[in-house]
Amino acid sequence: MKISLQLFGRFRDFGAAPELALEFPGIATVADFRAAFDAWARAHWPGYPPGLLQASAIATESSLLRADSALPADGRLALLPPVSGG
Amino acid sequence: MHEQPHSDPRIACAVVDIAEARLDVQAALDFVGDDAHGGIDVFIGRVRASSHGRQCVGIHYDMFDALALNVFRATAAAAVERYGPAAKCYVAHAKGRLAVGDLAVVIAFGSPHRDEAFRGCREVIEAVKHQAPIWKQEHFVDGLSEWSEGCSLCGDAHAQAGDAAGHAHAEPAAVRA
Numbered sequence: 001m002k003i004s005l006q007l008f009g010r011f012r013d014f015g016a017a018p019e020l021a022l023e024f025p026g027i028a029t030v031a032d033f034r035a036a037f038d039a040w041a042r043a044h045w046p047g048y049p050p051g052l053l054q055a056s057a058i059a060t061e062s063s064l065l066r067a068d069s070a071l072p073a074d075g076r077l078a079l080l081p082p083v084s085g086g
Numbered sequence: 087m088h089e090q091p092h093s094d095p096r097i098a099c100a101v102v103d104i105a106e107a108r109l110d111v112q113a114a115l116d117f118v119g120d121d122a123h124g125g126i127d128v129f130i131g132r133v134r135a136s137s138h139g140r141q142c143v144g145i146h147y148d149m150f151d152a153l154a155l156n157v158f159r160a161t162a163a164a165a166v167e168r169y170g171p172a173a174k175c176y177v178a179h180a181k182g183r184l185a186v187g188d189l190a191v192v193i194a195f196g197s198p199h200r201d202e203a204f205r206g207c208r209e210v211i212e213a214v215k216h217q218a219p220i221w222k223q224e225h226f227v228d229g230l231s232e233w234s235e236g237c238s239l240c241g242d243a244h245a246q247a248g249d250a251a252g253h254a255h256a257e258p259a260a261v262r263a
Binding site: 006008009010012013054055056057058059060061062063064078080081082083084085086 | 153156218222233237240
């Protein structure tokens with residue numbers, strides 16, 4: 001499945017661009033995506049901290065997604081590290 | 087300014103790009119002002135000159151605008167529902183590179199009596215801080231910068247990062263699918 005992943009906060013320091021174009025065959029749920037992305041990040045991002053992904057939420061523009069949620073058909077996701085507004 | 091149209095005339099929410107405009111406290115007061123109200127509580131968050139003992143020159147706020155506006159709207163609607171029906175709420179947050187003294191967030195909550203105004207305003211700012219997809223990168227006088235520790239939005243891990251700062255967490259806003 002093709003995934004367009006928006007990066008925010010600390011994740012912006014790892015990606016060369018604010019959005020990643022990824023392709024993960026056979027994934028269907030948010031949990032599948034997490035596992036696939038974790039493997040991808042370990043392979044592509046020197047200094048990648050796996051704990052940051054574990055503490056991060058996966059979302060669309062309208063809502064946070066649970067681990068068992070189906071991935072959106074358009075493949076558009078956002079990776080949200082712990083927040084610090086205000 | 088990125089404003090969210092809202093069907094409830096008691097609520098106004100906005101994301102303001104500091105490159106285009108600044109937060110407007112008077113606009114917040116004008117919005118929540120109502121002859122039925124005896125109290126308006128306003129919270130103004132501004133960039134301070136130091137953080138954890140280090141001198142700051144500014145803060146960069148990163149934001150996922152669409153979802154942040156959803157959180158603002160859901161939180162404001164919940165507070166108006168709880169402290170209404172006459173209550174009104176205004177929520178605006180800046181994004182981009184802010185300097186020391188710049189306003190980062192303005193919350194205004196108007197209601198017939200002061201207790202509801204205080205409670206409503208507090209409830210909304212706590213949700214904005216702990217639930218909205220906003221990230222703070224502090225820039226220091228020595229040229230270094232750091233992303234702030236924050237509050238995790240993912241379920242069971244929700245408390246882990248924020249509790250180090252010793253603050254309370256409200257229940258997550260109803261934006262989870």
